[in-house]
Amino acid sequence: MSIAEIDLHSALKKFFGFSGFKGLQEEVIKNVIAGNNTFVIMPTGGGKSLCYQLPALIKEGTAIVVSPLIALMKNQVDAIRAVSENEGVAHVLNSSLNKTEVKRVKDDITNGITKLLYVAPESLTKAEYVDFLRTVKISFMAVDEAHCISEWGHDFRPEYRNLKHIIKRIGDDIPIVGLTATATPKVQEDILKSLGMSDAVTFKASFNRPNLYYEVRPKTKNVDADIIRFVKQNEGKSGIIYCLSRKRVEELAQVLQVNGVKAVPYHAGLDAKTRVKHQDMFLMEDTDVVVATIAFGMGIDKPDVRFVIHHDIPKSIESYYQETGRAGRDGGEGHCLAYYAYKDIEKLEKFMSGKPVAEQEIGHALLQEVVAFAETSISRRKFILHYFGEEFDNETGEGGDMDDNVRNPKKQVEAQDDVKILLETIQNTNEKYKSKDLVQVLVGKSNALISSHKTDTQPFFGVGKDKDARYWMALIRQVLVAGYLKKDIETYGVLRLSDEGKAFIKSPKSFMMAEDHVFDESTNDGIVTNAKGGGAVADEKLMTLLKDLRKRNAKALGVPPFVIFQDP
Numbered sequence: 001m002s003i004a005e006i007d008l009h010s011a012l013k014k015f016f017g018f019s020g021f022k023g024l025q026e027e028v029i030k031n032v033i034a035g036n037n038t039f040v041i042m043p044t045g046g047g048k049s050l051c052y053q054l055p056a057l058i059k060e061g062t063a064i065v066v067s068p069l070i071a072l073m074k075n076q077v078d079a080i081r082a083v084s085e086n087e088g089v090a091h092v093l094n095s096s097l098n099k100t101e102v103k104r105v106k107d108d109i110t111n112g113i114t115k116l117l118y119v120a121p122e123s124l125t126k127a128e129y130v131d132f133l134r135t136v137k138i139s140f141m142a143v144d145e146a147h148c149i150s151e152w153g154h155d156f157r158p159e160y161r162n163l164k165h166i167i168k169r170i171g172d173d174i175p176i177v178g179l180t181a182t183a184t185p186k187v188q189e190d191i192l193k194s195l196g197m198s199d200a201v202t203f204k205a206s207f208n209r210p211n212l213y214y215e216v217r218p219k220t221k222n223v224d225a226d227i228i229r230f231v232k233q234n235e236g237k238s239g240i241i242y243c244l245s246r247k248r249v250e251e252l253a254q255v256l257q258v259n260g261v262k263a264v265p266y267h268a269g270l271d272a273k274t275r276v277k278h279q280d281m282f283l284m285e286d287t288d289v290v291v292a293t294i295a296f297g298m299g300i301d302k303p304d305v306r307f308v309i310h311h312d313i314p315k316s317i318e319s320y321y322q323e324t325g326r327a328g329r330d331g332g333e334g335h336c337l338a339y340y341a342y343k344d345i346e347k348l349e350k351f352m353s354g355k356p357v358a359e360q361e362i363g364h365a366l367l368q369e370v371v372a373f374a375e376t377s378i379s380r381r382k383f384i385l386h387y388f389g390e391e392f393d394n395e396t397g398e399g400g401d402m403d404d405n406v407r408n409p410k411k412q413v414e415a416q417d418d419v420k421i422l423l424e425t426i427q428n429t430n431e432k433y434k435s436k437d438l439v440q441v442l443v444g445k446s447n448a449l450i451s452s453h454k455t456d457t458q459p460f461f462g463v464g465k466d467k468d469a470r471y472w473m474a475l476i477r478q479v480l481v482a483g484y485l486k487k488d489i490e491t492y493g494v495l496r497l498s499d500e501g502k503a504f505i506k507s508p509k510s511f512m513m514a515e516d517h518v519f520d521e522s523t524n525d526g527i528v529t530n531a532k533g534g535g536a537v538a539d540e541k542l543m544t545l546l547k548d549l550r551k552r553n554a555k556a557l558g559v560p561p562f563v564i565f566q567d568p
């Protein structure tokens, strides 16, 4: 052990009382101390804060920490102060401070007392602060929750967009440390680009949560009864049930109470006192279940949450992962149960319909991944980790058998020939189509795009028409996960061949395919929101729906191009 390493360990012990580093912490910290740009991707609870706190305490100068959550900043400042002789060691700089307080902060920084300065991104836009920070020694800049910089993340904050310029104004070569629990490659790329740190050394921890069991059930009219049964079977255990709307939260909490379950509601429409009370009841085990909107969870650190139920499917895989991630923090049992019906996807698309087009495109692309996840028959863990850019072998990997699809596998069919057709079609049409357009070519159906590309597509038009669009969609998803294809994210999902894909065309091999689940939606007539919105799946549904309408009403001349959603 070198002297520097011994020092790091004793500093860890001295400041935080921990006897060892977790995961990649030590490597990260060395890189930060060396003054390099650093990018840290670790799941929630992985111990990211320490990666900038410890270097800040050791290095000369003040580290600026940008974080979007004022409450969390306060906690961190209190914790650091508690282990230090001088409470000036950490400060928060924000608009709530009066003149005297601001002066105190500035003095402490100037005198070299302050090692950590927490600021909200909007405070950093104040010229007064920036002008002051230019004049003092800054050790590095930590951007916590860095995914807020990306519209592809689950928590986009426009104020984060300017950070690069502000950092530049504070100093020319201030090292940057970006930290996030968002694992999608797209968001990571955005962060590196937006913070201007493409040279950063990246440290990425695995996002596998081997103790979590993933299950998706079809959402029928009896969903409440199903949830009650599940909760009763898990009596006395702590759990969170997520619903999309406040109304649903209230109703479901009541239904559970009537059935003798200790449950409380939680959503942003409740007054602050009730929210705090219900949260405390959950933490103190005075209630077993919290029925909540996504307003519940940020910063909740209850280690023994045994189940997370999604009454409504979330709007992205990312949100699903964050929300289910609140189960089993202690490494014990954690059952993640989601109810899925395609009409819920359509509802979510409807919510987006007023948003700017680019935002809709992003939202739509994220939703398509949710559909794929819900309907897939491959290992759910493999699917999630693949989404996060991580290879996972569910035969050998930890937690490989912990999901419904692996425990109850669907029959598999040999699809080697179809994979070859698929890959060749992609190659020969010059890798320029998204799944839904490619599927149109395969099954021999035209649309505006395809017919405008006749010369390119004609030779392949209908090469896969002995199978239907749903089959090809499912195959594309599985081929993606297997790594033969990659999706170009900049262009919202254009499919390209990987090197493995090119090799497959030359020498095809066995490819076992499981057919996707078919979720019965016969109860949801008339709930297609947007003809374009649902991609191939929705288009198909829309067509069946229109056909159905026409049959039922022969006089239905002028059937509208799409059916408007009616709230039930």
Ligand code: ADP
Residues within 6 Å of the ligand: 018, 019, 020, 021, 022, 025, 042, 043, 044, 045, 046, 047, 048, 049, 050
């Ligand atoms: P993240 O920001 O990645 O979600 P935090 O920084 O909030 O995670 O840390 C999560 C928890 O892990 C905290 O309670 C923290 O005190 C604890 N922790 C961090 N590093 C260590 C360590 N080396 N040893 C023990 N506990 C640690």
Ligand code: MG
Residues within 6 Å of the ligand: 048, 049, 144
């Ligand atoms: Mg954190």
